[in-house]
Amino acid sequence: MQFAGLVVVGIIMLVFLGVQGLKLQFFFGVIIPYLALVVFCLGLIGRVVKWGRSPVPFSIPTVHGQQKSLPWIKASAIDSPVTTAGVVARLALEVLFFRSLFKNVKAELGEGRRLTFTWEKWLWLAGLLFHWSFLVVIFRHLRFFTEPVPAVVHSLGSLDGFFQVGLQAFFITDLIILATVLYLLLRRVCIPQMRYISLPADYFPLFVIFGIALSGISMRYFFKVDIAAVKKLAMGLVTFKPVLPEGIGVIFYIHLFLVCVLFAYFPFSKLMHMAGIFMAPTRNLANDSRARRHVNPWNYPVKVHTYADYEAEFGRKMEEAGLPVENSQAKVS
Amino acid sequence: MAMYNGRSIVTGLVLFFALLTFPFWYGLGAAPAPEPDLNTPAIQKLVEKKCVENREFMRANHMELLKEWRNAVVRTGNRVYIAGDGKKYEMSLQNTCLDCHANIPPKQVKTTSNQLSQVQFCNSCHSYVGVKPDCWTCHIQPKEGR
Numbered sequence: 001m002q003f004a005g006l007v008v009v010g011i012i013m014l015v016f017l018g019v020q021g022l023k024l025q026f027f028f029g030v031i032i033p034y035l036a037l038v039v040f041c042l043g044l045i046g047r048v049v050k051w052g053r054s055p056v057p058f059s060i061p062t063v064h065g066q067q068k069s070l071p072w073i074k075a076s077a078i079d080s081p082v083t084t085a086g087v088v089a090r091l092a093l094e095v096l097f098f099r100s101l102f103k104n105v106k107a108e109l110g111e112g113r114r115l116t117f118t119w120e121k122w123l124w125l126a127g128l129l130f131h132w133s134f135l136v137v138i139f140r141h142l143r144f145f146t147e148p149v150p151a152v153v154h155s156l157g158s159l160d161g162f163f164q165v166g167l168q169a170f171f172i173t174d175l176i177i178l179a180t181v182l183y184l185l186l187r188r189v190c191i192p193q194m195r196y197i198s199l200p201a202d203y204f205p206l207f208v209i210f211g212i213a214l215s216g217i218s219m220r221y222f223f224k225v226d227i228a229a230v231k232k233l234a235m236g237l238v239t240f241k242p243v244l245p246e247g248i249g250v251i252f253y254i255h256l257f258l259v260c261v262l263f264a265y266f267p268f269s270k271l272m273h274m275a276g277i278f279m280a281p282t283r284n285l286a287n288d289s290r291a292r293r294h295v296n297p298w299n300y301p302v303k304v305h306t307y308a309d310y311e312a313e314f315g316r317k318m319e320e321a322g323l324p325v326e327n328s329q330a331k332v333s
Numbered sequence: 334m335a336m337y338n339g340r341s342i343v344t345g346l347v348l349f350f351a352l353l354t355f356p357f358w359y360g361l362g363a364a365p366a367p368e369p370d371l372n373t374p375a376i377q378k379l380v381e382k383k384c385v386e387n388r389e390f391m392r393a394n395h396m397e398l399l400k401e402w403r404n405a406v407v408r409t410g411n412r413v414y415i416a417g418d419g420k421k422y423e424m425s426l427q428n429t430c431l432d433c434h435a436n437i438p439p440k441q442v443k444t445t446s447n448q449l450s451q452v453q454f455c456n457s458c459h460s461y462v463g464v465k466p467d468c469w470t471c472h473i474q475p476k477e478g479r
Contacts, residue, residue, distance in 0.1 A: 143463035145356035
């Protein structure tokens with residue numbers, strides 16, 4: 001945790017020195033974002049292709065329902081999908097609502113050494129809110145990358161900014177993402193078992209996302225920057241005519257660099273669960289092992305020599321030696 | 334070595350990257366960034382072309398200033414703003430801000446047909462960055478500004 005935290009603090013200081021001290025605005029504002037995007041795209045494709053090349057030897061869907069078998073046994077169409085539509089429905093529910101996490105329970109040794117399982121929904125709730133808020137936040141940022149801004153971005157923004165502080169819309173997702181990231185972080189720090197199994201790779205994305213959210217929120221509500229200039233920079237990037245407007249505060253470059261770090265780090269980290277969830281054989285296979293044979297794709301084409309072939313080859317010699325044969329070739333010939 | 338379920342994987346990747354690169358292909362015909370128009374009669378008459386505070390501050394923090402002004406005027410009745418350089422200004426959106434930042438200052442607008450777009454100055458940036466100013470929920474928005 002200390003290591004991951006120090007790395008993020010180091011990153012922030014690096015940008016601060018680079019922008020404030022060395023005036024490397026072009027490097028941090030143009031080169032790094034392009035570089036991060038290229039690393040993200042190539043890395044993601046590489047990782048997905050690598051996964052795609054791995055064969056799935058067994059039919060291993062994890063199911064939570066009755067498999068389709070005899071007509072009078074009620075089958076569970078979504079929890080134990082047998083058709084592609086069922087698989088799609090189950091995967092969609094998983095991706096959109098984290099259904100498997102909803103089944104999360106906490107196991108404890110209670111009184112009298114009895115193992116008890118308790119309802120534990122906080123992780124599901126925080127995880128779901130975190131992911132949805134992040135999506136909304138990313139989607140809201142389209143107002144910096146599109147011209148004219150699509151109406152749907154506006155409507156989502158006004159829905160999100162339903163509450164108002166002072167003259168400004170207060171985005172509820174800003175608060176939610178900060179609170180949920182903090183929850184996910186504290187969960188790892190405060191629960192001894194979680195802390196024991198947590199690695200720098202678990203803390204680092206949380207710290208980076210926390211840094212992104214915090215810098216973005218401070219930029220929006222406290223240390224304001226010239227937002228029109230920020231959009232000019234963003235539009236320059238997406239139209240491949242990079243411009244570097246004057247007078248954007250250093251906090252913007254910190255925010256941007258942390259986003260770039262997250263993008264570049266993404267393909268090489270646990271964050272790849274974004275693509276991995278779709279490629280998990282326990283999720284994307286239909287539970288149709290009774291109806292269809294799953295052939296291991298890496299099965300080597302074994303050269304077989306059946307007894308019939310064997311006898312065709314050696315039958316005559318066997319007969320000459322007085323061995324019993326199934327089809328006497330002496331009779332045929 | 335080929336991919337298993339290659340077609341689904343490639344379709345998924347193509348869809349994802351089509352979405353990811355949306356700003357790039359959407360931005361192909363994007364209009365250039367607007368420059369707020371400072372060429373109004375009132376500004377031209379100014380000797381020192383300076384807003385209430387300096388340009389950088391105004392660009393980033395004008396909404397903070399407006400909030401401060403609103404609170405001072407509405408809650409304490411104080412209408413005098415002392416700027417960083419010691420100059421005094423009347424805290425008023427229509428009589429101070431729009432006096433300069435409109436082609437025809439609000440005071441001189443007599444008829445509706447005469448009304449020019451007073452909020453063009455605000456809107457040039459506000460619609461560019463997709464932020465709806467909250468001024469016109471209390472102040473009456475000039476007709477052609479809509």
